[in-house]
Structure formats: C-alpha cells, structure tokens
Amino acid sequence: MAYEPYTRDYDETYDEPTSKTDVPYNPMFVPDSVKTFVVILYRHIREKNVYEIYQMYEGSFHKLSERLFKDCPWPSVEAIAPHVDNDHVFCLLYQEMWYRHLYARLSPTLQHRIESWDNYCNLFQVVLHGVVNMQLPNQWLWDMIDEFIYQFQSFCQYRAKLKNKTDQEIALLRQYDQVWNVYGVFNFLQALVEKSMIIQILEQEKEGLEQFTATDGYDYNGGSNVLKVLGYFSIVGLLRVHCLLGDYYTGLKCLAPIDISQPGVYTSVIGSHITTIYHYGFANLMLRRYVEAIREFNKVLLYIMKNKQYHQKSPQFDQILKKNEQMYALLAVCLSLCPQVKLIEENVNNQLREKYGDKMLRMQRYDDEAYSLYDEAFSYACPKFITPSAPIYEEPLVNYNQDGYRLQLKLFLYEVKQQQLLSGIRSFLKLYTTISISKLASFMEVDEPTLRTILMTYKHKTHSVDNDGKIVSNADIEFYVNEDIVHVVESKSAKQYGDHFMRQIIKFEEIIGELDRVKMD
Numbered sequence: 001m002a003y004e005p006y007t008r009d010y011d012e013t014y015d016e017p018t019s020k021t022d023v024p025y026n027p028m029f030v031p032d033s034v035k036t037f038v039v040i041l042y043r044h045i046r047e048k049n050v051y052e053i054y055q056m057y058e059g060s061f062h063k064l065s066e067r068l069f070k071d072c073p074w075p076s077v078e079a080i081a082p083h084v085d086n087d088h089v090f091c092l093l094y095q096e097m098w099y100r101h102l103y104a105r106l107s108p109t110l111q112h113r114i115e116s117w118d119n120y121c122n123l124f125q126v127v128l129h130g131v132v133n134m135q136l137p138n139q140w141l142w143d144m145i146d147e148f149i150y151q152f153q154s155f156c157q158y159r160a161k162l163k164n165k166t167d168q169e170i171a172l173l174r175q176y177d178q179v180w181n182v183y184g185v186f187n188f189l190q191a192l193v194e195k196s197m198i199i200q201i202l203e204q205e206k207e208g209l210e211q212f213t214a215t216d217g218y219d220y221n222g223g224s225n226v227l228k229v230l231g232y233f234s235i236v237g238l239l240r241v242h243c244l245l246g247d248y249y250t251g252l253k254c255l256a257p258i259d260i261s262q263p264g265v266y267t268s269v270i271g272s273h274i275t276t277i278y279h280y281g282f283a284n285l286m287l288r289r290y291v292e293a294i295r296e297f298n299k300v301l302l303y304i305m306k307n308k309q310y311h312q313k314s315p316q317f318d319q320i321l322k323k324n325e326q327m328y329a330l331l332a333v334c335l336s337l338c339p340q341v342k343l344i345e346e347n348v349n350n351q352l353r354e355k356y357g358d359k360m361l362r363m364q365r366y367d368d369e370a371y372s373l374y375d376e377a378f379s380y381a382c383p384k385f386i387t388p389s390a391p392i393y394e395e396p397l398v399n400y401n402q403d404g405y406r407l408q409l410k411l412f413l414y415e416v417k418q419q420q421l422l423s424g425i426r427s428f429l430k431l432y433t434t435i436s437i438s439k440l441a442s443f444m445e446v447d448e449p450t451l452r453t454i455l456m457t458y459k460h461k462t463h464s465v466d467n468d469g470k471i472v473s474n475a476d477i478e479f480y481v482n483e484d485i486v487h488v489v490e491s492k493s494a495k496q497y498g499d500h501f502m503r504q505i506i507k508f509e510e511i512i513g514e515l516d517r518v519k520m521d
Contacts, residue, residue, distance in 0.1 A: 196231025290338035
C-alpha cells in the first residue's frame with residue numbers, strides 16, 4: 001500500500017523523570033511527551049496514515065512505556081480524552097493499549113479484569129455495528145485479538161484459583177458472572193468472522209475476484225481494513241480458543257478457510273504466523289496427524305531460524321523465542337511417535353538433534369523413562385488449558401485451574417501408552433521385506449490371533465483422518481498381509497541434490513556476511 005513517507009514529527013526525547021518509584025501514581029497527570037504522543041497518533045489515525053501509526057504504535061508506545069511507565073499504568077483515558085476531542089473510538093483504542101500494558105507490566109486486579117472486558121465489548125460493538133472509517137496496522141489488529149484471548153485465558157485461570165480469594169473477590173465474581181464468559185468470547189470472535197464476510201472474501205480470492213492477501217488486507221481505495229482484518233485474525237483466534245478447551249477437531253475446522261500452505265495475511269505479522277502454526281501443529285498432534293504436524297512445525301521453525309534476527313528489538317521477541325523452543329519440543333514428540341525424519345529440513349534437524357537428540361533416543365525405547373520424558377515435553381510445550389465453567393460457590397472452594405491440563409495430559413499419555421504396546425512390531429518389520437505370520441508371532445512371543453490383532457492395531461495407530469475425511473498414513477513402514485505372509489514396504493525418500501547445494505550456498509553466504517561484519521568492526 002502506498003503510505004506517506006515517514007517524517008519524524010514526533011520528538012522521542014523526553015524531559016520527564018525516568019523513574020516513578022519516588023512519585024505516587026496520579027492517573028490524571030499527563031506528561032508532555034504522552035500528550036504529544038496521543039495528539040499525533042490521533043491525527044495519523046484520522047488521516048489513515050498507516051505507516052506513521054505503525055511507527056508510533058510499535059515503536060514510540062513501547063519506548064514511552066519503558067521510560068515512564070515501567071512500574072505504573074499509563075494516564076487514565078479521562079486524562080487524555082480532552083487532548084483528542086473526546087473521540088469515543090480513539091478512547092476505546094487507547095484503553096485497549098492501557099489494559100494491555102497493565103497486564104504486561106503489573107498485576108491486574110479483578111476490577112481491572114472486569115473493566116477490560118467491558119472495554120473490549122464496547123470496542124467490538126463499535127466495529128460490528130458502528131461506522132469505523134479507519135486503517136490500522138495489521139500488528140495492532142492482531143494484538144487486539146491475541147490480547148483478547150490471552151485475557152480470557154488469564155481470567156479463567158484466575159477464577160479457578162479459589163482457595164485464597166477474599167470474600168469481596170468472591171462477591172464480585174458472583175455479581176459479574178458474565179464477565180469473560182466463554183460464550184461471550186466465542187460470540188464476539190464468530191460475529192467478527194461473519195460480519196466481515198471474510199470467509200466469502202477468501203473464497204472469492206481463490207477465484208481471482210478479490211485481492212485481500214495481495215494487499216495484506218489493506219484498502220487501496222481509502223476504505224477501512226479494521227473489520228475485515230479483525231475477522232480474519234478471529235479465525236485464528238477461534239482455533240486457539242478451541243485448543244485451550246481441548247476441542248482440536250473443531251479448531252481445525254474453524255481455521256479451514258485460511259490456506260496455511262500459502263503465505264497469507266496471517267504471515268504478515270510474525271506473532272500471528274507463529275500462533276497459527278503452533279496451535280495448528282498441536283491440534284494435529286493430539287489428533288494423531290503426526291505427518292501434518294511435523295511438516296508445519298518444520299516450516300515455521302525454519303522461518304524463525306532465518307528471520308529471528310530481524311525481530312530482536314521487537315517487543316514480541318521473548319515470546320517468539322519461547323514458542324520456538326516449545327515447537328522444537330512438540331516436534332521431538334511427533335518424531336518419537338512417528339519417525340519421519342525425511343520431512344525435516346537439515347538445519348531444523350541439526351537444531352533438533354542438538355536440543356533433543358539424546359531424549360528422542362530414550363523416548364523411542366518406550367520404557368518408564370520414556371513415559372516420563374513424554375510427560376515432561378508435553379507439560380512444557382502444551383497450551384495453558386482452561387476450564388471455562390464458573391465454580392459452584394455453594395460448595396467448598398477449591399482450586400481447579402489445573403483440571404484442563406491434567407485431563408489433556410492424561411489423554412496424551414494414554415495414547416503414548418498404547419504406542420508403547422506396539423513398539424516391538426515396528427522393530428521387527430524394519431528387518432524384513434517378507435515374513436510369515438507364524439515366524440513373526442514367535443518373535444513377538446504371542447499367538448497368531450493376537451499378532452493379527454496387533455497388526456490391525458498398528459495399522460489403526462499409524463493412520464488418521466484428515467480435515468477432508470480422507471484416511472492418511474503417518475507411517476514410515478507400510479505392510480500388507482497376503483494369506484499368511486506379511487509383506488513390508490519401507491518408504492525411502494529420493495535424494496534432493498538441488499536442495500543440498502542450495503543449503504550449502506546459503507551457509508556460504510552467511511559465513512561471508514559474518515566475515516564482512518568482523519572486518520567492519
């Protein structure tokens with residue numbers, strides 16, 4: 001999109017003290033630099049100057065937060081409203097950033113959580129039913145959806161820790177029982193998807209009738225991108241919420257309108273890209289679609305490896321690194337349950353071996369130690385599952401914030417236990433191209449009917465149903481039984497010589513770049 005050239009009309013030097021530790025927080029005090037910030041941001045929003053909005057939102061807001069509001073909130077919306085013509089929509093946007101900063105830097109109270117929910121309700125109601133004539137950066141719109149779901153998740157965890165709640169907190173929870181209600185969260189996300197007509201837009205794009213992805217969701221004709229892009233990111237949001245609830249199949253169904261095999265608007269923001277693939281891969285892992293999970297984890301880990309240096313100064317950098325490590329753990333789990341190393345790119349495989357090589361060897365032994373390693377990897381890398389239902393206050397107050405996690409861990413480890421029972425069959429099948437049922441049964445130390453049951457179970461566990469209802473194989477070894485003979489077909493990947501040379505060229509270019517930097521230093 002043709003943005004206006006960047007002109008530094010906002011001075012990022014400050015006269016205010018950098019520490020607030022000796023000054024009590026006054027919500028009505030607006031430092032001059034903050035006054036300048038909101039006035040210029042308001043002007044750029046009215047002018048639809050997306051580039052300048054992005055610079056101020058992604059750069060200046062975080063610099064001011066670091067310098068002036070490291071351990072206290074920003075000025076209240078009532079304090080800044082007179083400087084922005086008391087504009088209702090801008091005040092809602094400002095409050096959205098205000099609460100996000102509070103959650104990131106401080107500990108929100110129950111009252112803060114209630115007020116933030118009200119602000120999101122008002123903001124989304126304006127977007128859904130008002131006239132929003134704005135263009136906002138994709139980063140900001142993604143952060144709205146991302147933070148909305150994070151605060152929902154945080155509230156569910158907070159509400160489920162009942163043991164140390166005061167009587168006042170219990171009374172507030174009972175009074176505001178609809179705050180951060182799971183149905184309300186789903187209703188807003190679904191309403192944004194439907195009102196934006198984003199699913200129809202993406203379908204028309206496949207037929208060449210729309211340019212939504214080509215323009216990263218922006219409107220070249222001076223219109224608004226807010227509703228459409230919020231609707232688009234809400235598709236990803238629905239996947240995430242369903243994963244938090246343990247409903248993986250529905251989550252993947254919700255994501256279906258977005259073709260993740262191709263670059264899209266979701267890849268225009270690195271946080272969106274990583275969140276999408278993390279939850280997509282995790283959902284496929286829990287549905288035993290290991291090959292699909294491995295394929296997507298491999299792609300996004302390679303992407304992070306190549307691009308993370310460009311995001312080192314980003315406020316999201318720590319989160320990028322955390323998700324990167326979690327996805328390596330999930331990839332190790334997938335490959336231990338479904339050895340398909342041929343799907344992994346060499347650089348990703350090298351990193352994986354460095355981080356989890358020894359553990360993966362032990363996980364594939366399928367003993368008690370392996371069982372505990374699966375437990376450890378899952379606990380580290382899984383989403384923070386929630387129990388969305390409100391407590392029954394008439395019963396003794398207990399903490400139930402870990403119930404969702406324990407249930408999903410139990411289901412996962414049950415699957416691992418079943419895979420352990422089949423560990424021997426794969427080892428024997430790798431040794432033969434043909435083997436009689438009787439001979440294989442003697443090796444397995446079981447009778448022939450039991451062996452046939454094991455073979456059928458192995459077939460079942462190495463196949464899954466994809467989103468289109470087709471049965472797909474996750475196995476690196478295929479076999480069929482003809483009369484009393486087991487015929488084994490081990491898939492072998494063709495050597496990709498071109499890929500090998502391309503990787504060496506990239507490595508060589510990186511070395512040259514490092515040498516040039518050393519010379520400059």
